[in-house]
Amino acid sequence: MKKIYINCLILLPLFMCAQTEIDGIMMSKNNFCVGAVYQNSSWSEYWEGSFKRENLNLGTVSTKSVAVMGNYGVSDKLNLILSLPYVQTNASAGTLKGQKGIQDFSVTLKYMPLEKTIGKSTYSVYALGGFSTPVSDYTADYLPLSLGLKSKTATLRLMGDYQRGNFFSTISGAYLKRANITIERNSYLINDVHYISNEVDMPDVISVNFRAGYRSNRLIAEFVIDNWVTQTGGFDITKNNMPFPSNAMNALKYGVNSKYTFKKIPELSLVGGYNYVAEGRNVGKSNTVYGGIFYIINFKKTSTKDEN
Template sequence: MKKHLLTLTCLCYLLFSPKISFSQTTQDGLMMAKKELCLVLNYDKESWNKYWEGDRLRDNPNIGTFTSRSASFMAAYGINEKINVFAVLPYIENEASAGTMTGLKGVQDLSIAAKYKFYTYKKLRFYGVIGASVPVTDYVPDFLPFSIGLHSKTASARLIIHQLLPHGFHITAQGGYIARSKTNVDRTNYYTGNEIEYSHEMAVPDQVSTSLRVGINKKAVLAEAFIDNIRATTGTDIRRYDMPLPANKMDWTRVGLFVTWHTPIKHFSVNGHFSHVVAGRNVGKVEASYGAQLQYIVDFKKKK
């Protein structure tokens, strides 16, 4: 196994908990070797006490400080040198420090993806990624920000460009589109801010995802700084002093850093990551999101 093969980070696109949603390797320029299986345990925690109501930043004494915690199991496998497949399943707990509303918790959505390295020119690499997710439990989507997800099926496609630079540095740019199905809500009608909809189905906006990453890979350490951006293609703003809806337009920009240490124990790595939301619309202003994960590689190649 090459020591720079894999760095995974749990992700889930949650309203008011704008985390990155799927494993980090679906957004980077690294590939696992053939017949290698990476097993990952991930923990994340983030909190906010202000949120954007449309473009207006405000607080809410009925929520206080909102905290989201997630634990995820992830797996990634190298089918060959050009194709990797991934799966992740998160368990999420959401709660608030004030008010009378009870937080929610449970298993969220199963996400799968495949990554294909389709072109290489010298130190420039091109990758394509396709993915999908589906809810695996009957959680409530229309109780935001406490809902653990939007209970919406997704399909996504992404292009990644990865450039190797001198002295172990690299730069990675990616852009993708996330299509989302409607979600079912426990009401016969609802007001979006523009009109009354007489239906138990609510449209969840599609999203455009972009990111830029700059990193260095040296011996036992891989470090990378990133800026991620999500823009909803449609949607409405949260009405003044009202609860959010799955149909709201959710935008955010997040900056952060993650570091992976490949320990002296063969095939075992430890990762730590931190991020901060610098801009948004209808999402929480996350001041600090941090997490850690344990990674272990199982090599199925026959020993010579």
């Protein structure tokens, strides 16, 4: 049983949602999936270290974004995935002004070296390598209203997928290596240590993702658990201070995703979902909803028609 489905990527601050590169599905050779996803995330409570609190000077912090995405099937076992989001932030109270603009461009190679069917079950193994870089001159040192962290990031992920009939489970783990950033001040204070520099050491991240549910050619419905943990080097927000780009930012998220492919127009599909942060450290207790539309272009079919 060969598994070939739509797969498109979205990268948004600080955590991912939607049908992404971390699902156990591939785009077939010479097919190009292109589309856009709108996402709305908001929170009024956040964790200052391990202490959950509100801040009346911020009110509700919201992030809206539209991401344009593409996924090209270089082969049935190798996909090239691209993403570019436009992000807008806002706080409902206080004097801090929200930001808007293009965030980070990302590219990911997704490779499936192994797919084996034993009886009624199919097992697949994937290796992914990704890179993201900021494409606009936004300010990273303006959290929680910054568009992102402005750090060039390399990602390596390993993933396994199991499917029996229309029911599946997928687990993956990733290491994110983040480059240092520069900020618009020439000194800053971390844990009572004063740094006379505009360069900030960014901690790396480990991410583990598990998803399970129903998957067919026309419908995907899944439950997702995602755990994002900052590695050595991050520190907590100090009492009543703004966040800092190199804070530890941990989050345990739960969510649901779905994708529906139209029977009469199999190239066209809709995606949608919801997720929330259940536990965290130095992040907002956010609720996120998203929806999007995608279309598959078969370049091999187009080329054949042109030749005739």
